[in-house]
Amino acid sequence: MAKIHVSTTVNGDAVEFLCNPGETLLDILRNDLQLTGTKEGCGSGDCGACSITVDDRLVCSCLVLAVEAEGKAIGTIEGVADKDQLNVIQQKFLEHAALQCGICTPGLIVSVQALLKENPEPTEEEARYYLAGNLCRCTGYDKIIRAVLDAAETMRGAA
The missing domain is CATH 1.10.150.120 ([2Fe-2S]-binding domain)
Incomplete structure (x- = not known):
């Protein structure tokens, strides 16, 4: 199966990655981009542990395919703090x-x-x-x- 190239922005930084068509954004964030603050709780969108924003819209990243991030602005917990101090x-x-x-x-x-x-x-x-x-x-x-x-x-x- 051919991987799909995705260009996106994560916490204000331009990011590119390759993913399988059925791979979730949660998996890419945690496993490929090493942004492990976003947690998997249920894998079915029921618990909110994997909540992120996509173009300022709150979503469960376990329910979003990674390919859907193309051209979008992704916000995770790692982007909440202000440099060296807590939000x-x-x-x-x-x-x-x-x-x-x-x-x-x-x-x-x-x-x-x-x-x-x-x-x-x-x-x-x-x-x-x-x-x-x-x-x-x-x-x-x-x-x-x-x-x-x-x-x-x-x-x-x-x-």
């Missing part, structure tokens, strides 16, 4: 103890970033609804939602 969302997750094992955390942070870009002033209900596709079995959702709302408030104050 506000990451900092608030730490402050509110909104993480434990770390499997869901990258997907949650990417999802929160997408939420706050779309809606910088979410209510608790809106945040819970938006993050309903991200499953966490360790921390419980209250700490996560507190971190989200605090990050939103901090980001609005900094603007």
Whole structure:
């Protein structure tokens, strides 16, 4: 089977790779591009651990074929932090103890970033609804939602 050449942008950097027609973007990110922050939880789009953005649209990378990345802008957890310091969302997750094992955390942070870009002033209900596709079995959702709302408030104050 012939491999397909894909040119894309990942976290602002131009990237090229070869992939099989049925290979997922999750597999390419983790195995070929060594961006292992994006996790595979379920492989069926039910847990949100592999959440990334494609042209600023939140998606589960386990459900996206790698060939679909052609010409698109991909955002992963590795692109969230500002050079040598944590992003506000990451900092608030730490402050509110909104993480434990770390499997869901990258997907949650990417999802929160997408939420706050779309809606910088979410209510608790809106945040819970938006993050309903991200499953966490360790921390419980209250700490996560507190971190989200605090990050939103901090980001609005900094603007």
